[in-house]
Amino acid sequence: xxxxxxxxxxxxxxxxxxxxxxxxxxxxxxxxxxxxxxxxxxxxxxxxxxxxxxxxxxxxxxxxxxxxxxxxxxxxxxxxxxxxxxxxxxxxxxxxxxxxxxxxxxxxxxxxxxxxxxxxxxxxxxxxxxxxxxxxxxxxxxxxxxxxxxxxxxxxxxxxxxxxxxxxxxxxxxxxxxxxxxxxxxxxxxxxxxxxxxxxxxxxxxxxxxxxxxxxxxxxxxxxxxxxxxxxxxxxxxxxxxxxxxxxxxxxxxxxxxxxxxxxxxxxxxxxxxxxxxxxxxxxxxxxxxxxxxxxxxxxxxxxxxxxxxxxxxxxxxxxxxxxxxxxxxxxxxxxxxxxxxxxxxxxxxxxxxxxxxxxxxxxxxxxxxxxxxxxxxxxxxxxxxxxxxxxxxxxxxxxxxxxxxxxxxxxxxxxxxxxxxxxxxxxxxxxxxxxxxxxxxxxxxxxxxxxxxxxx
Numbered sequence: 064x065x066x067x068x069x070x071x072x073x074x075x076x077x078x079x080x081x082x083x084x085x086x087x088x089x090x091x092x093x094x095x096x097x098x099x100x101x102x103x104x105x106x107x108x109x110x111x112x113x114x115x116x117x118x119x120x121x122x123x124x125x126x127x128x129x130x131x132x133x134x135x136x137x138x139x140x141x142x143x144x145x146x147x148x149x150x151x152x153x154x155x156x157x158x159x160x161x162x163x164x165x166x167x168x169x170x171x172x173x174x175x176x177x178x179x180x181x182x183x184x185x186x187x188x189x190x191x192x193x194x195x196x197x198x199x200x201x202x203x204x205x206x207x208x209x210x211x212x213x214x215x216x217x218x219x220x221x222x223x224x225x226x227x228x229x230x231x232x233x234x235x236x237x238x239x240x241x242x243x244x245x246x247x248x249x250x251x252x253x254x255x256x257x258x259x260x261x262x263x264x265x266x267x268x269x270x271x272x273x274x275x276x277x278x279x280x281x282x283x284x285x286x287x288x289x290x291x292x293x294x295x296x297x298x299x300x301x302x303x304x305x306x307x308x309x310x311x312x313x314x315x316x317x318x319x320x321x322x323x324x325x326x327x328x329x330x331x332x333x334x335x336x337x338x339x340x341x342x343x344x345x346x347x348x349x350x351x352x353x354x355x356x357x358x359x360x361x362x363x364x365x366x367x368x369x370x371x372x373x374x375x376x377x378x379x380x381x382x383x384x385x386x387x388x389x390x391x392x393x394x395x396x397x398x399x400x401x402x403x404x405x406x407x408x409x410x411x412x413x414x415x416x417x418x419x420x421x422x423x424x425x426x427x428x429x430x431x432x433x434x435x436x437x438x439x440x441x442x443x444x445x446x447x448x449x450x451x452x453x454x455x456x457x458x459x460x461x462x463x464x465x466x467x468x469x470x471x472x473x474x475x476x477x478x479x480x481x482x483x484x485x486x487x488x489x490x491x492x493x494x495x496x497x498x499x500x501x502x503x504x505x506x507x508x509x510x511x512x513x514x515x516x517x518x519x520x
Contacts, residue, residue, distance in 0.1 A: 071488055072452050073304075073337045073459025073501055074479075075164065076111040076119045078104075081139050082466035083343055085372045085429050086364040088139045090466050097467065098143040101153055107468055108154045108161050114475030115489050117500040118162025118193055119154075120286075120306075120461065121147040125171060126204040130371045137368035141375065148180050155188035162497035164193035164286060169223040171199065171208050174269055177226075178233035181283045182275045190279035190496035193304065195286040196297075198223045220293035222266045227285075227301055229269050232260045234282045235508040236272030258510050281506040284497050290318070299325035302336055303503050306461050308433045309340025315435075315456035337458040337501060340451070343431045344462055344470070345438040346477050353438050360465060361426055369425035376433070387422040434463065441477040448478075449487060 080098040081088040088095065097103045111119045128141035135142060147165035155163055163184065167177050177194070185192035198219035199205075205213050213219065241256035260271030286304040289297060298305050299322055309315045323333040347353035366387055374382060381395045419427070430436060437447045451457045464470035482488035498505055 071486070072448070072457070072482070073339055074114075074116045074488065075162075075304075075306075075339060075459070075461045076107070076116050076471060076474075077341060077461045077463045078107050078111075078119050078121055078471075079140055079464075079467065080104075080143075080145070082470060083432075083463040084360045084364075084465040085138050085140070085368045086360045087466040089363045090360070090469075092469065093466060098139070098145055101150070103468070104145070104150055105154055105157045107471060108158050108163075110468060110471050110475055112158050112161035114479045115492060116161065116462075116475075116479075117459070118164045118191075118284075118497055120164040120193075120195065121145070121150065121166070122195070123147045123166040123168075124199070124204055125168075126207055128371050128375050129203045130374055134367040134371045137365045138371040140372070148184060151192075152184055152187055155184070155191065160191070160492045160495060160500075162191045162193055162284070162500060163188055164195060164284070166195040166197050168197050168199040168204075169226040170213070170219060171204065174226050174229035174267060175233065175271075175273070178230045178273050179275055181230075182234055182273065182278045185278035185280055185283050186276070190498070192278070192280070192283035193286050193497055194283050195288065195306070196223065196227060196302075197288065216291065217293055220289070220291075220297055224297060224301075225264050225266050227297075229260070229262050229264075229267055231282055232262065232509065233269070233271050233273040234278055235510055236260065236275075237277050238508060238510065239277055239281075242276055277508065280496055280498050281508070284501065284503060295322055295325060298322060298336070299331070300329040304337045304339060304501070307338055307340045307457075309342060309435050309451075309457070310433055311435060312451055312454070312456050315340050315451065316454065319455055319457065335503070337503075339459045339461045340457050341432075341434045341461040341463050342437045342448075343434055343465060344444060344474055344478065345436065345465060346441060346444050346470070346473050348440065348477065350439045350443060353440065353443075356465065356470075357430060357438060361430065364426065364429050366422060366425055369429045370421075372432075373425055373428045382421065385421050387425075388420050390419060391421055391424070430465075432463075441481040444478055445481040445485065445487075448482070449485065452487065 081093055087093060094100060094103055108119050124141060128135045128138060151163040151165055181192055181194045199213060202212050236258055238256035242252045243250055257272055260269055262269045284303050285301055286306060287298045287302040288306040289295065290308060305322065307315065307318055319338050322338060326333055326336060345353045345357050347356060370382060385391060437444050448460060462474055464474060479488060483490055493499060
């Protein structure tokens with residue numbers, strides 16, 4: 064079993080308004096206006112910042128969850144969802160160090176929009192922005208953009224690669240020192256330090272340049288979450304953070320080795336990419352307290368709400384009319400689903416091989432989705448985290464908090480001190496930018512002169 068030298072892990076807070084569990088909004092003390100309350104989101108960011116976490120991440124999908132109104136009316140996470148860039152810009156003004164990450168889809172935006180939006184977020188946050196690059200995997204989203212469905216998986220990634228290159232080119236429109244603001248000469252920026260893009264490719268034509276100075280980080284930190292072959296190739300070439308599924312420690316080790324092993328052919332070193340599995344964390348002061356948390360949420364889960372959460376990632380399965388206390392018939396599972404290949408694969412394996420009843424599947428999915436559940440006392444949770452981190456399964460974790468803000472607070476107050484005690488996590492921030500937190504180099508502009516030979520040596 065491989066072991067890494069002593070190091071410190073990366074930690075991101077995967078922030079759902081009410082919490083990861085579909086029954087989170089029913090718990091005492093959870094604000095019912097959480098989705099659109101700036102005060103609530105600022106509180107979450109400040110709690111994460113108090114725990115010295117690298118970033119807070121807001122996933123996005125510009126569509127409501129699929130399913131009948133009677134079912135989706137009982138579930139919160141896709142029904143009243145804040146637009147992330149507006150929210151993160153407001154949060155930036157009330158925080159100082161926490162990184163600010165969000166999803167924007169290459170399938171439903173244009174490259175110029177994304178370059179401008181994330182470039183400006185990096186400026187207003189003084190270098191704390193991160194773009195989670197996705198191609199989208201929910202059919203329902205396409206219907207809001209004049210389409211009859213998602214494009215084929217391979218084509219989505221082909222277009223995303225070109226899209227990404229355009230966005231990076233637009234961020235390099237101005238040299239770092241272009242804006243001289245010199246009243247004496249009358250020049251606001253140096254005319255020789257502006258670069259038009261003039262991109263004409265297979266899928267996009269973008270003239271540029273971007274009408275915004277180069278971002279403080281050079282470019283925002285690039286995150287991805289693809290687990291398919293196309294997704295892993297894209298991530299190995301371009302990503303700096305990968306949000307992985309983490310369905311088991313063995314599968315996570317294999318994914319980690321596979322992904323890092325692909326980087327050399329793109330001229331990248333393994334430490335230029337942080338692999339961060341998602342982990343739902345149920346922590347209590349004792350193991351019994353953590354068990355009670357999970358049991359309480361399970362007891363308040365309405366099966367219709369849980370089925371909506373499951374259906375969102377299982378668009379290739381017809382659950383209509385099924386008995387909750389019977390296994391899902393194999394005939395109802397369409398393995399050619401256009402949904403997320405990695406997440407669908409985990410759920411399909413559970414449905415086919417373990418013989419779970421639909422009710423059991425709903426309960427399990429609500430508690431942990433396609434991820435491994437981390438549960439227990441602070442010591443027990445950190446034991447799990449340390450094993451994954453020290454044996455080549457993770458560089459850190461995307462922590463998924465069952466109930467907000469309570470479980471984020473518990474993670475910061477119970478788990479982070481135990482990580483710090485073991486030397487696995489920072490005592491304080493060493494810089495102000497997200498790249499500082501993650502130990503990532505600031506990328507040079509594509510137009511920058513190559514370093515002199517003595518500088519290379």
